[in-house]
Amino acid sequence: MDASSLPDFKVLSYPTQFLEHNHERSPLENTITLNTSSSWTNCGPLLTLDEGRLPCSFYRWAQATVKGPLLTRLLSFLAFVHEFLRANNLSNYWLTIRASTGSDEFNIPRWHTDDLFFAPASGAT
Numbered sequence: 001m002d003a004s005s006l007p008d009f010k011v012l013s014y015p016t017q018f019l020e021h022n023h024e025r026s027p028l029e030n031t032i033t034l035n036t037s038s039s040w041t042n043c044g045p046l047l048t049l050d051e052g053r054l055p056c057s058f059y060r061w062a063q064a065t066v067k068g069p070l071l072t073r074l075l076s077f078l079a080f081v082h083e084f085l086r087a088n089n090l091s092n093y094w095l096t097i098r099a100s101t102g103s104d105e106f107n108i109p110r111w112h113t114d115d116l117f118f119a120p121a122s123g124a125t
Helices: 020-024 056-065 070-087
Strands: 038-045 092-099
Touching (some): 038 056
């Protein structure tokens, strides 16, 4: 996908299929649960997509933060991102993974409405 053909801001659709061997797992084994809320960030050249070759800090963060097949899903997502970036002559990124639980704590009426920063998804009203 050529980025020059896209508008300045657009949410890209990410194919939701995961790596081959992930389909062999039972639904319970596909579940990711949260141990604690936190985030992991990596800036710089595209990461190697081989299992066991990500930065050590990722594995320490993932072990402390989540339980479940996060690595399989992350590598699938990164393969998509790398293909897009390379097609557009880019070789660096800023990647942040934020793990947190949902909350209704801030669902309160506000005196203003945020602007629409992105075009609505196709089929959305």
